Amino acid sequence: MNLQEANIFLKTALADLYDSRELTTISDWVLEKITSLPRIDRLMQRDQQLSEIQERRMKVCLDQLLANKPVQYVLEEAHFYGLxxxxxxxxxxxxxxxxxxxxxxxxxxxxxxxxxxxxxxxxxxxxxxxxxxxxxxxxxxxxxxxxxxxxxxxxxxxxxxxxxxxxxxxxxxxxxxxxxxxxxxxxxxxxxxxxxxxxxxxxxxxxxxxxxxxxxxxxxxxxxxxxxxxxxxxxxxxxxxxxxxxxxxxxxxxxxxxxxxxxxxxxxxxxxxxxxxxxxxx
Missing domain, CATH: 3.40.50.150 (Vaccinia Virus protein VP39)
Known part of the structure; x- marks a missing residue:
């Protein structure tokens, strides 16, 4: 699974729980967390394949998100006032x-x-x-x-x-x-x-x-x-x-x-x- 496919996979799986804006944000946060690549780099390298470990981490995150766990708790981080x-x-x-x-x-x-x-x-x-x-x-x-x-x-x-x-x-x-x-x-x-x-x-x-x-x-x-x-x-x-x-x-x-x-x-x-x-x- 490459980065573009992973983005589509996450949004599709979570479509019944979140609106389109939230889906984009959540997918961005999850993929940035597991790849350490900012959004612009992921867009430029959208054909890059996820490693087996990265794909496994993404699915662990997805399971928690499907259980209604807030993405901030799933990723154990929240952005606030630039920190x-x-x-x-x-x-x-x-x-x-x-x-x-x-x-x-x-x-x-x-x-x-x-x-x-x-x-x-x-x-x-x-x-x-x-x-x-x-x-x-x-x-x-x-x-x-x-x-x-x-x-x-x-x-x-x-x-x-x-x-x-x-x-x-x-x-x-x-x-x-x-x-x-x-x-x-x-x-x-x-x-x-x-x-x-x-x-x-x-x-x-x-x-x-x-x-x-x-x-x-x-x-x-x-x-x-x-x-x-x-x-x-x-x-x-x-x-x-x-x-x-x-x-x-x-x-x-x-x-x-x-x-x-x-x-x-x-x-x-x-x-x-x-x-x-x-x-x-x-």
Whole structure:
């Protein structure tokens, strides 16, 4: 099987699961992973035969994709803000919307030195990306999942950045009380009510960590409220709080921030014109 045939084979096999754009992306990622050839080289060398090992690896990937496993977990990597992150089922797959949150913080910090805490850091994509673009920032990330912290530490090492990564359950006041004061706190916390599972795709429900996705139906703003309250004590003077939010959750989050005395609250839309980010000042 040559490269062109392999591309057609993958797209045909997965046609019932993905649309044409997704098929092109997934096929490109799989073939680049198993051949180490970028797309332009594969196009120019489309008659090149896959080795027996490469063909076997492709079929292993295909079997997992047919079981609805996200391609990022299959390949154990995700691209985010110009970097490559190792990902497995201990962490959420980084999303493009979070890149916009990173960009907002970088614009505001303007290559100056600030201390930043990412709560629920997961793969570490937020603090690692921030540090890679502004080395003056002092970055920290915490998570309740030891598996996620292991992934984040691996990503910090691979991307050669210094980020303090540690375990902390921010809903436990005895633990959060020991946190130092930061200039910035950022979080993309769980915000999908449990009842939202019904509308989610199988590849998300089956593989991505529910602990990082879902909140109790009776308190969907639990983590926003907890972090906003934490920020009253753990943000310095004029400290800023940044949240990624559900597009239907802006009113609830803004109400929480106002109740906690935050000012200069700003809601920002993503590239699809959906309200997905909030910044507030202590």
């Amino acid at each position: 490559i992150f190792y990902v497995d089922e201990n962490v959420l797959i980084p999303r493009p919307e979070t890149e916009e949150l990173v960009e907002w913080i970088l614009q505001d910090t303007n290559n100056q030195a600030y201390s930043v805490l990412d709560i629920g850091t997961g793969s570490g994509c937020i603090p690692i990306s921030l540090k890679s673009k502004n080395n003056k920032l002092i970055l920290a990330g915490c998570d309740i999942s030891k598996g996620a912290l292991s992934v984040a530490r691996r990503n910090a090492d691979v991307n050669r950045v210094d980020v303090d990564l540690f375990y902390c359950d921010i809903t436990d006041q005895n633990q959060s009380a020991n946190l130092p004061v930061y200039d910035i706190i950022v979080s993309n916390p769980p915000y999908i009510p449990e009842e939202g599972k019904k509308a989610m795709s199988p590849n998300v429900l089956r593989y991505e960590p529910h602990q990082a996705l879902f909140t109790p139906d009776n308190d969907p703003y639990l983590f926003y409220r907890t972090i906003a309250m934490l920020g009253r004590n753990k943000l310095g003077k004029k400290g800023k709080l940044y949240f990624e939010i559900h597009e239907e959750g802006s009113v609830g989050v803004i109400n929480i921030l106002e109740e906690q005395g935050y000012t200069n609250i700003r809601l920002r839309n993503d590239l699809f014109n959906r309200p997905r980010m909030i910044r507030a000042e202590k």
